[in-house]
Amino acid sequence: MPEVRLGDLLVSLYDLFGWGLSEIGLNPSVVSILQKLVAAFILTNFCLLTPLLTIWLERKVSARFQDRLGPNRVGPFGLFQGFADIVKLITKEDITPAGADKTVFNIGPVIAVASVVGIWAVIPFASTMVGTDINVGILYSVAVGAIGTLAIMMGGWASNNKYALLGSFRTVAQLVSYEVPMIIALLIPTLLAGSMSMNTIVQEQQVWFVVAAPIAALLFLISSIAEVGRAPFDLLEAESEIVAGFHVEYTGMKFGVWMLAEFLHAFTICALTAVVFLGGWRGPWVDQYPLLGVVYFLTKTYFVSMIMLWIRVTVPRVRIDQMNDLNWKFLVPLSLVALVVTALVDKSIPVDFSIGSxxxxxxxxxxxxxxxxxxxxxxxxxxxxxxxxxxxxxxxxx
Amino acid sequence: MTASQIFFLLFASATLVAAYLVVTVRNLIHAALWLVASLLGIASIFVLLDASFMATVEIVLYIGAIAILIVFAVMLTRRVMEDVGPQRTNTWWFGAILAILFFASASTLIWLTQWPTLPEGDVGNTVLILGKSLVDPSKYVVPFEIASVLLIVALIGSIAVALPSKQSE
Missing domain, CATH: 1.20.5 (Single alpha-helices involved in coiled-coils or other helix-helix interfaces)
Known part of the structure; x- marks a missing residue:
């Protein structure tokens, strides 16, 4: 029977579960498949339930910014408002517009959520807790996120609505072009860590990369806010211009699923920033008690999500020409300069210099x-x- | 049959079915979406070959960029979305003969070639090996650099084409 360590409780439980299954007399490969299935099930549920908390947080914090109270009726501090909203969404009538492409219309939101949940497979919660530590982790997160763009286009096109189609067009202009500075900004931590694997990148951050590459961190944050399509880059669902953009025809829980995808994507971007630039699970005593890493990681993630909220409630929406100018005339050139300078400086520092200097x-x-x-x-x-x-x-x- | 063989058969047949649907469905957007599905199938075959970098690049480039641009271009042609014309021309038999000939010659070549097999066990950090061989003068640095120059030329060329002419102002 494997030893149960309190400092690494979740991994110990995982091992214990596997040991229990093999005691029943199951084949080792079947045991490992079952173990991974259960872990994936728990991780997915964590992902799908997190937006309940972040949506509440978002309402509450933006209410404070605007001198309001925010949700305060359902449960303590309005904590259960999200559940009430879900009940409301489920009981609403589910309408598929006439002339809509039914299959594509229904698959759209599902792919949107799946693409975001897929990113969590490579995010390390602690040194011992990572779904799969593939050697192209960062690139994978970008690749899977790109499928979400396709989902938005599918939803917008299948709705058979001019406003929804316009929302989809804006999606292409915005999401595909902001991928360029985002990938270049991610190249800098890859260069500093010498690996694309998420866990290695965290391990290499004896000094957080936000110190060694502050420009890259800022570029990544800006371009990923645009990538999620949140204020000030919420052109794809600008209410005053194109009603609600790509999800104008969605009702009930299908609309809820789009919202889930958007809020989860925002949270995922915060988690990626925390992992790549803020040292992920690194913190004091994390070597003895790996479980502490989860606490550090989530704290950093919520810290970044507070910054995103702060930007969201203070900056007005950009116009579409400003959005393109900001990307192609400012972010892309700056990211290229930062990449070249970082590569040259990093190469010219003698090898015997300490990590701090x-x-x-x-x-x-x-x-x-x-x-x-x-x-x-x-x-x-x-x-x-x-x-x-x-x-x-x-x-x-x- | 090992598990990886079963997965290969699954992914390969899914890729083929999707590829067949790309050319047979009448709705252009559906064809583009089936193209995405078939590209996903190819990416999963790269995963089975332990070529993780190729798999992710396949998704980033082909699905994230090229397929989305195709869908975008098709969406702009909303009127002709549904193709009502006949799906075959009068010379379809000529095309079929050419296709069969090409398939036969390609499959004979594939059959006759001695393909290197994947080494057993851990192959090491494939991304590292790939990156180093792309900048190694004794390996692929020349093709790599030529491809980069070609892309730069294409980039500048497209900007030159899109630039409004001075006279029209």
Whole structure:
């Protein structure tokens, strides 16, 4: 019988479950398949239930930002509001619009959720708790996330509605183009860790990568907010412009599933940021008690999700031309410069330097890029202002 | 039959069925979606070959970019979404003969070639091996660089084509 360690309780339970099954006399390969199925079932349920908490948190926090109370009737502090909403959504009439492509219409939300849940397979909760530690973890998370884009297009097209189709078109313009700075920003931690495996990236962060690559962290956060399609990048469901975008025809729980996919994707992006830039499960005493890693990881994830909320409730929605300009004229060039500078500086630091001084040098290099960027931006805006005041002077003289 | 053989047969037949549906369904969007399914099947065959990098790149590039652009382009042609014309032309037999000839020659070649087999057990970090051989002068650095230059040329070319001409302003 395997030893039960309190510091690594969940993994011990996993081992114990496997031991129990093999005691019944099951084939070892069948045992490992059953073990993985149960673990995957628990992980998926964790994913699908988390939005209940994050939606409540989002309502409550954005209410505080706007000087309101937020949900406060159902349960303590309105904690059970989400359950009430689910009951409401389930009892609503389920309408499939006439002329809709039924199969595609119904598959759309399912693929959207599946693509997000798939990302969690490679996210390390603790050093010992990771679904599967494949050597292309980061690329996999981008790849699976890209399928979500397809799901949104399917839903928007199958609804047989002009507004939904417009939402889908915006999706392509936004999600596909913001993938470029996101992937380049992810290349920088890959370069620093020397691996694409999530667990190795966490292990390499004796000093968090947010110190050695602050620009990459910021770029990743901005482009992934755009990738999720949340404010200020919620052009795909801009109520004032295209009603509700791609999910305008969805009713009842099908609409709920779209919301679930969106909120879970937002939470997943926060988890990815925590893993790649904030040291994932790293923290004090994590070597003796790996279970503590889960606490550290979730704390960091919720911290990032607070930052995302803060951005969401303070920044107004960008226009579609601003959205494209920001990506192609600012984020992509900046990410390329940051990548080249990081690669050159990292290669030119002598090997015998300690990890701390290495991070410090990289941090300073990043600060040089920030100052240079700000100077360039100031030059551009001054030129624009000069042109504008010239125009104004011309108008005045007439 | 081992488990991986069963999985190979499953994925291969799913890929073939999806590929057949790509060319036979009448709705253009459905054809594009079946194309996505068939690309997913190919990615899963890469997974069975332990080529994890190829599998993820297949999904990122072909599904994440190319298939989505195809769907996007098809959506812009909403009027002609449903193809009502006949699915065969008068010269279909000529095409069929060509296809059979090509299939026969390709399958003979595949049959006759001595394919290297996957080494048993752990093959090591495939991504590392792939990355190193792409920048190794004795391996693939020249094709790799030529491909990058070609892509840059295509990029600049597409910008040049899309750029509004000075005279029209």
């Amino acid at each position: 290495r991070s410090l040098i990289l941090f300073l290099a990043n600060m040089v890029i920030v100052v240079a960027t700000l100077l360039v931006l100031r030059g551009i805006s001054r030129k624009e202002q000069a042109a504008q005041s010239e125009l104004q002077a011309e108008v005045n003289s007439i």
